[in-house]
Amino acid sequence: MLHDPSHAKTEAAFNAALWGPAPPAGLTAPDANEIAQRFKVYRNNVQHSLTRALAARFPVIEALVGPAFFTAMARVYIAQSPPQDPVMLRWGASFAGFLDGFPPVAHLPFLGDVARLEYVRGRACHAADADPVAPEVLAVADLESLRLTLHPSALLFTSPLPAVQIWQSHQTGAARAPLLPGPDYALIARQPDFTVIVERIEPDTFAVLSSLCDGETLGFAAGKADPTPALTLLLRHGLIIDTDTGAPR
């Protein structure tokens, strides 16, 4: 007898079968014995495309654990936290937390923070565009009361572990340097030429940049540490997009 379930039921059964061992009921093929093999194409496509999307977002995690382990681990993560949106460049925010609690990688305690760095790096890639101001804007009389608006891609990153150094050591052309103990601090941002920098910075520079990101005045930020290295960094990478003297315009 012809079985005619609602489309919602057909779709639900198909979806459930993508995550299970057997194909759903109600499929046909020229040779009914081959339905499972045919259905497997869909199951493989879903797994493969989501795994590659995750690897594209977290290439250093894949390098650190190896492609075979990454694929197996991705299968667990995908089943737990599939993307919630067709815009894949937003996916993966929870991957770092997953790694923190995934027992098979408990011996690699830095993985979660390296994944956090990679996710922030992705955010910097796709952050809104904005033109940098000319360095001369800092040539004002009352530098103390100046507030800076930083580029939307300028994001700060910190880890109690040497996560920035580990990430940097997996970039092409990276020098082999012994790892210094954490904590690590970094400025992650997109330059006007669209390359994204991950620059390891001193704790003092991090403190100054944190204040500036919070919208504090340069004077306030200078209370944390000498602001010169932070300002040099921001100007060098074109990351100041507006200034405000606090005076009415």
Added chain:
Amino acid sequence: MSQLPHTSGLGFKPEHFHDIMVQPGAVGFFEVHAENYMGDGGAAHAMLTALRADHALSLHGVGLSIGGAQGLNPAHLDRLRKLIDRYQPESFSEHLAWSSHGTAWLNDLLPLPYTQETLTTICTHIDQVQDRLGCRMLLENPATYVTFENSTWTETDFLTEITRRTGCGLLLDINNVFVSATNHRFDARAYLAAFPLAAVGEIHLAGHDAEDLPSGPLLIDSHGAPVADPVWALYAAVLEQTGPLPTLIEWDTDVPDFATLLSEAARAKTVLARAKGGQSRAA
């Protein structure tokens, strides 16, 4: 929305951006996946802006899940509208497939039965898309590996009825026709004879992979190889009837160098030129 030129085009790959910029006019139009341009800014938008400045553009969506049982995602429709307003593409197309279930996005084009119910659902969705985007969309025929026992329409009748009810056009993917015909053991030429060719606004050509089942081949729509000879032959046969149509070479995995893509596009151009010399589409 103006029209795509009736010549060959390529899927845009960022790794070819420099090659494209130094050979302006080498490609008739470019197609991009809409969802890759839904970030706020950065290199993706900068490249698409530069590309758009001197090429016709086809915006190809993979995210709407038009064939899904659940309603369309209004936020996603808004994002598409924003892209269309910004880049003014000559064409917008989507798929006869579903890709999300509940809140999960499955990132693949999944098949559906062809029934009265799915027909109604899809037509409602297409009406909503065309209303929200303010343009006529093209719907692409799928490559499938299974069929459904509760289907009561043939795929070609189903597509014909969708165009009749919604006024949408079709994107005829000839590799998908060949893949499905091989997989389901039907005659690709008979399928094309039943296809509503007058509604076709664009053609896709792509490569496929092959697996062996005990009963015969199972072709996989991989977009990772040159267009196969039987697909070229079907393409020529279609153009004999339709005259030249905008034709895209799709190559999305194991992307080769730009010269290889150009030679595929050039091969399509020779078929297009022959079709122009023969029967041409009535105005």
